[in-house]
Every structure is written in C-alpha cells, then in structure tokens.
Amino acid sequence: MDFPEELKYTEEHEWVLVEGEIATIGITEFAQDQLGDVVFAELPEVGDELVAGKTFGVVESVKAVSDIYSPVSGEVVEINDELPDEPEVLNTSPYEDGWMLKLRLSNPDELDALMDAAAYQEFIEQD
Secondary structure (H helix, E strand, O other): OOOOOOOEEOOOOEEEEEEOOEEEEEEOHHHHHHHOOEEEEEOOOOOOEEOOOOEEEEEEEOOOEEEEEOOOOEEEEEEOOOOOOOOOHHHHOOOOOOOOEEEEEOOHHHHHHOEOHHHHHHHHHHO
C-alpha cells in the first residue's frame, strides 16, 4: 500500500491533510481494507467542536462497526455530504472523494503528534 506523503496519520488509521488553518480528515486505505465494504457512515454536524483523540463518527461495514477519532481539535466547517448516501466511496477513494470532514484547527501543535507516511507504513507493518 502506498500512503500519500503530504498527509499525516494516526494510530487509529485516520489521515489529515492540512491547508492553512483547515484540516481535511478521512480514514486510510489500510483502515478501509480492514473494514471491508463500508455500508454506513455517521458524521458530526457543521459547527461541532471536535477534540483530538475523541470520537466524531462511526463507520459501519459488512464486518464491523468502528468509531472514528479526531486526529486534531477544531470546529467542523464542512462535511462530505456524499458519504451518507454513498458510503462505499470510503472504499473506492479513501484519499480523494472519501474525505469525511474539514475542520478549522484550534491547536495546530497537535499535528506534531501525528505520523508521516513512512512512520505510518512502519506502524502498520508492526501491527
């Protein structure tokens, strides 16, 4: 599996793309592969405040139900409106069309605790 170099990663298999003060968040290709066919995604509302390390949603697949954790803290400014109707996009395009939400970072220093692509690759190989 190749993991995009421009992203940051968590041990819970979420990814973050930072553009200025906005962080786009989704689940990794590894996560969707482990889950199997995704059939449902529950997301927070625009305006919700997320806290790093706390759950913000749920992804349900044919195999399991998994909580999704926020890698960073901030206010939700946009959600991917396609996911409730087309959750399978998390399987087919986890890094492009399958993003989950965008939030305005409240503590950019939290990004320092996340892994780069090489560290994430090493992490999943040890798992």
